[in-house]
Amino acid sequence: MRKGLYPMLSVEDALERVLSYFHTLEAERVPILESLRRVLAEDVYADVDIPPHSNSAMDGYAVLAADTRGASAARPKRLQMIADLAAGYVTETEVTAGTAIRIMTGAPIPPGADAVVRFEDTEREGDSVDIQVEVLVRENVRLAGEDLRKGTLALRRGSRIRPQEVGMLATVGRKEVLVTRPPRVAILATGDEVVDIDVPLGPGKIRNANSYSNAAQVQRCGGIPVLLGIARDQAQDLTQKIRSGLEQNVDLFLTSGGVSVGDFDVVKEVLAAEGDMTFWRVRMKPGKPFAFGQIGGVPLLGLPGNPVSAMISFELFARPAILKMLGIDKWRRPTVGATLVEEVKRKDERRHYLRVRVETEGRLEGGYLAYLTGEQGSGILSSMVHANGVAIIPEDASHVPAGTRVQVMMFDWE
Numbered sequence: 001m002r003k004g005l006y007p008m009l010s011v012e013d014a015l016e017r018v019l020s021y022f023h024t025l026e027a028e029r030v031p032i033l034e035s036l037r038r039v040l041a042e043d044v045y046a047d048v049d050i051p052p053h054s055n056s057a058m059d060g061y062a063v064l065a066a067d068t069r070g071a072s073a074a075r076p077k078r079l080q081m082i083a084d085l086a087a088g089y090v091t092e093t094e095v096t097a098g099t100a101i102r103i104m105t106g107a108p109i110p111p112g113a114d115a116v117v118r119f120e121d122t123e124r125e126g127d128s129v130d131i132q133v134e135v136l137v138r139e140n141v142r143l144a145g146e147d148l149r150k151g152t153l154a155l156r157r158g159s160r161i162r163p164q165e166v167g168m169l170a171t172v173g174r175k176e177v178l179v180t181r182p183p184r185v186a187i188l189a190t191g192d193e194v195v196d197i198d199v200p201l202g203p204g205k206i207r208n209a210n211s212y213s214n215a216a217q218v219q220r221c222g223g224i225p226v227l228l229g230i231a232r233d234q235a236q237d238l239t240q241k242i243r244s245g246l247e248q249n250v251d252l253f254l255t256s257g258g259v260s261v262g263d264f265d266v267v268k269e270v271l272a273a274e275g276d277m278t279f280w281r282v283r284m285k286p287g288k289p290f291a292f293g294q295i296g297g298v299p300l301l302g303l304p305g306n307p308v309s310a311m312i313s314f315e316l317f318a319r320p321a322i323l324k325m326l327g328i329d330k331w332r333r334p335t336v337g338a339t340l341v342e343e344v345k346r347k348d349e350r351r352h353y354l355r356v357r358v359e360t361e362g363r364l365e366g367g368y369l370a371y372l373t374g375e376q377g378s379g380i381l382s383s384m385v386h387a388n389g390v391a392i393i394p395e396d397a398s399h400v401p402a403g404t405r406v407q408v409m410m411f412d413w414e
Helices: 011-019 163-171 209-221 235-246 266-274 307-325
Strands: 027-031 060-063 077-085 099-103 115-118 122-125 128-131 153-155 176-180 184-190 224-231 252-256 275-282 289-295 298-303 335-340 351-364 367-372 389-393 405-410
Touching (some): 060 128, 099 128, 235 252, 298 307, 335 389
Parallel strands (some): 184 224, 184 252, 335 367
Antiparallel strands (some): 077 128, 335 405, 351 389
16 A cells, blocks of 8 residues: 555544454463452352351440340440350350340350440449440341352452452452463564663664553553564564564564654565554544554554654553453543643644643532643653543544533543
């Protein structure tokens, strides 16, 4: 296809085509302490009632609620203390009318008792205890199965595992759990102008920021980045690095640079020679040039070379692909309604993704304030550093005055 004739796709059309190539990866079993931030590949059910027995929610006295009727600090009800019960132990001693058992938090409710009075609401007198408040049946009692009943769903397949999920896995007796294998993502920068980050900058050179920002994005999604370095604008070097990446059993290939209409044709020619590639223009700014296809059977996303373009393109296309490989259905970033503080002028009919800082302290009725984070050029990486989201300006919005309500896709809200 000649320069300038690449098809122009909407963001939705491009994403649909990309995601059609991806599927959930196979599962692997890991110890639960190694499962943090991984994705469940199985439904997990409670093996017992949780809690397994009714127990005390407070340190206090197990009683019959009826024995506390009318109790107050001025007119306490005196009960005979007949036993002590610590957490982790049970008793066969039954609470009957006029008696109480001293009980610790977590200890099983003894036979006959139907409520617990807190220590703070009692006064001990030898083997007797004065109850100074009236309690209701089941007050300060955690009922057996009130969290989960045996056999009910505790954790759903496709959920991201957080510390609380690890705790639930332990609660239901799981030492190991089935999780989706994390995708391995090859990352390759291209261009004669790009140098390693520890190399002194010469005339016309720039540091390889894209590989590291994209690698960090991969890690944040739950994938494993495989950094391949920099391929020069030479067919032999680019071909060798692509083949090296494929030898490392990757599930996705990301390149940055060399896919714009005005770029040298080396990247396009090598990608087309090594696989089945399609080059697009996506109706978005930043990030219009884009390549997609397969190299050696591995899906490849060719991202633009400018750092902001590469990061935004990753968010819109690579991130959903990685999450789909992990088995996550709800891959869309959360959005929030916000009011733009500044005017935005448009020069084309692409969908614009403006880097903004959403301020929660300056809330307006029905939304938030969104401040532009400086110049919006595709090479201004600091605009991403200061942003916590991107304001989405539709293709048909020719002029966006200050005060316009927009949707903001939030980066920092999981």
